[in-house]
Amino acid sequence: MATIHPIPAGDVPALQTEQLSVYYGSNPALRGIDLTVPRNRVVALIGPSGCGKSTLLRCFNRMNELIPEARVEGTVRFNGEDLYGERVDPVNVRRRIGMVFQRPNPFPRSIFDNVAFGPRINGNTTGLAQTVERALRQAALWDEVRDRLNESAYDLSVGQQQRLCIARTLAVRPEIVLMDEPASALDPIATQRIEELIYELKEDYSILIVTHSLQQAARVSDYTAFLYHGELVEYGPTDLIFTNPVEERTEAYVTGRFG
Amino acid sequence: MMGARAARRIRKRRRSGLAFGAVAGIATAFGLLTLALLIGAVVIEGAAAFDLQFLRSFTSRFPERAGVRAGLAGTIWVSAITAASAFPVGVAAAIWLEEYAPDTWWSRLVQTNIQNLAGVPSIVYGVLGLALFVRAMGAGRSVLAGGLTLGLLVLPIIVISSREALRAVPDSLREAAYALGATHGQVVFRQVVPAAFPGILTGTILALARAAGEAAPLILVGAVGFIAFTPTGLGDPFTVLPLQIFDWVRNPQPEYRQLAAAASLVLLIVLFVLNATAILLRNRWELRR
Ligand SMILES: Nc1ncnc2c1ncn2[C@@H]1O[C@H](COP(=O)(O)OP(=O)(O)O)[C@@H](O)[C@H]1O
Numbered sequence: 001m002a003t004i005h006p007i008p009a010g011d012v013p014a015l016q017t018e019q020l021s022v023y024y025g026s027n028p029a030l031r032g033i034d035l036t037v038p039r040n041r042v043v044a045l046i047g048p049s050g051c052g053k054s055t056l057l058r059c060f061n062r063m064n065e066l067i068p069e070a071r072v073e074g075t076v077r078f079n080g081e082d083l084y085g086e087r088v089d090p091v092n093v094r095r096r097i098g099m100v101f102q103r104p105n106p107f108p109r110s111i112f113d114n115v116a117f118g119p120r121i122n123g124n125t126t127g128l129a130q131t132v133e134r135a136l137r138q139a140a141l142w143d144e145v146r147d148r149l150n151e152s153a154y155d156l157s158v159g160q161q162q163r164l165c166i167a168r169t170l171a172v173r174p175e176i177v178l179m180d181e182p183a184s185a186l187d188p189i190a191t192q193r194i195e196e197l198i199y200e201l202k203e204d205y206s207i208l209i210v211t212h213s214l215q216q217a218a219r220v221s222d223y224t225a226f227l228y229h230g231e232l233v234e235y236g237p238t239d240l241i242f243t244n245p246v247e248e249r250t251e252a253y254v255t256g257r258f259g
Numbered sequence: 260m261m262g263a264r265a266a267r268r269i270r271k272r273r274r275s276g277l278a279f280g281a282v283a284g285i286a287t288a289f290g291l292l293t294l295a296l297l298i299g300a301v302v303i304e305g306a307a308a309f310d311l312q313f314l315r316s317f318t319s320r321f322p323e324r325a326g327v328r329a330g331l332a333g334t335i336w337v338s339a340i341t342a343a344s345a346f347p348v349g350v351a352a353a354i355w356l357e358e359y360a361p362d363t364w365w366s367r368l369v370q371t372n373i374q375n376l377a378g379v380p381s382i383v384y385g386v387l388g389l390a391l392f393v394r395a396m397g398a399g400r401s402v403l404a405g406g407l408t409l410g411l412l413v414l415p416i417i418v419i420s421s422r423e424a425l426r427a428v429p430d431s432l433r434e435a436a437y438a439l440g441a442t443h444g445q446v447v448f449r450q451v452v453p454a455a456f457p458g459i460l461t462g463t464i465l466a467l468a469r470a471a472g473e474a475a476p477l478i479l480v481g482a483v484g485f486i487a488f489t490p491t492g493l494g495d496p497f498t499v500l501p502l503q504i505f506d507w508v509r510n511p512q513p514e515y516r517q518l519a520a521a522a523s524l525v526l527l528i529v530l531f532v533l534n535a536t537a538i539l540l541r542n543r544w545e546l547r548r
Pocket residue numbers: 024029047048049050051052053054055056067069
């Protein structure tokens with residue numbers, strides 16, 4: 001059984017799962033996950049690799065549906081509404097819940113076109129230049145690229161590319177941002193910039209971040225969920241998880257005794 | 260520390276690596292040499308007959324007056340019709356197969372068959388073109404029938420190379436677009452196809468270059484070796500460079516051999532221009548994005 005520490009009153013749930021299970025073919029990747037992500041908070045998902053962190057993240061923007069053999073069971077709620085309801089269009093879900101990937105994956109286009117892609121496919125092209133600027137500012141990239149918006153995104157450093165991908169996500173004005181190990185391909189300085197960014201973005205967004213770095217989880221998150229072998233072992237305020245976990249497996253993991 | 264045995268092993272590996280490099284180098288040199296000899300022979304033999312007059316004149320019973328005008332014009336006409344018919348169909352088929360087709364037994368059957376079609380001898384396409392375009396469609400022995408026949412010939416090649424180009428687009432790009440709320444159509448047509456386009460273009464132009472060198476299927480659909488005018492419309496008769504070459508080589512008069520070499524030179528230049536265009540377009544496209 002999982003230990004779920006109470007979430008303080010005043011924190012409004014944005015995302016909630018109930019008995020969420022995911023299978024790849026007949027292999028269970030997640031089993032019976034009950035997790036609540038509060039609004040304007042950063043929630044970190046930690047656990048050894050292969051434990052299902054990315055799979056869980058992908059349940060929230062219905063990206064698992066793109067994998068033919070993946071099957072999702074249970075309920076996911078977004079502001080109380082069933083994300084997998086019959087009349088919910090996954091395209092709309094992804095416009096409201098954005099995602100940043102592990103490896104920076106800019107489009108092979110100009111910096112401007114990368115950020116503008118989301119607004120363009122949504123048909124929001126009035127004030128496009130301002131939208132792009134705003135997103136780049138939010139992603140703390142504007143000062144570095146303002147004079148080279150028409151250059152290829154591939155000319156940016158990897159760290160800049162990842163911030164470009166964040167800007168691209170923000171340009172769609174999502175309510176929630178999912179991040180799958182967003183700094184794992186970056187050097188320490190670029191990582192620090194991303195972490196500062198997460199801290200600022202918290203003002204406006206709920207952020208769910210997968211990380212394999214415990215220090216990073218401790219630095220950026222308000223809540224931490226520890227997954228192990230497809231199960232949620234313990235979930236609660238980050239300082240509690242790191243300093244005073246209830247579950248033995250959590251303690252073993254956060255103290256580095258395995259994983 | 261490295262033991263003596265390990266050092267020996269590494270020396271041995273390095274030696275076998277060198278040996279392999281030498282063999283590969285010789286093989287490459289052999290290929291290049293053959294090519295150089297071939298082109299050299301064509302240039303040496305053909306250069307004497309190759310001038311502006313040669314490009315401007317039609318074939319003739321008098322070798323010193325004969326030229327390649329009809330063949331060059333026919334090759335350009337036929338290639339244009341081939342491209343215009345096979346490119347849209349081939350690319351559309353590739354997009355459907357790669358991005359839309361469900362993985363069922365029958366789509367796999369279609370895919371296997373396209374692979375097989377690419378290996379069918381060109382003369383068979385000539386027979387098909389004769390039955391389909393010349394007779395059934397009533398296009399007659401025209402440049403249209405010729406172009407469409409070669410269109411059929413290159414269609415499987417275009418489909419296969421376009422599919423390869425689409426498959427080479429990394430999934431991370433598709434994921435990125437989906438995650439921004441793109442629909443399947445937006446992912447395919449705004450990201451995947453543009454990213455694959457240089458590859459699609461290159462594959463198409465190389466297929467066209469192959470078609471430009473074909474003679475056999477065009478003989479079947481009625482292209483002729485001796486013709487003294489250029490097509491002015493889709494229904495006109497025509498000849499193409501390879502047929503012109505064939506026709507001249509068959510001629511017993513020795514002067515015609517020189518003409519055939521000069522015509523080969525023209526054909527080589529056409530192919531070279533096509534390939535250069537492919538590279539140019541690809542580079543332009545890649546700079547733009
Ligand atoms: N596309 C897939 N097809 C089949 N199995 C998968 C796929 N993606 C992930 N898995 C499996 O699901 C489990 C969880 O994977 P994942 O969510 O990527 O873990 P994490 O992100 O924590 O490393 C692993 O056992 C993995 O092998």
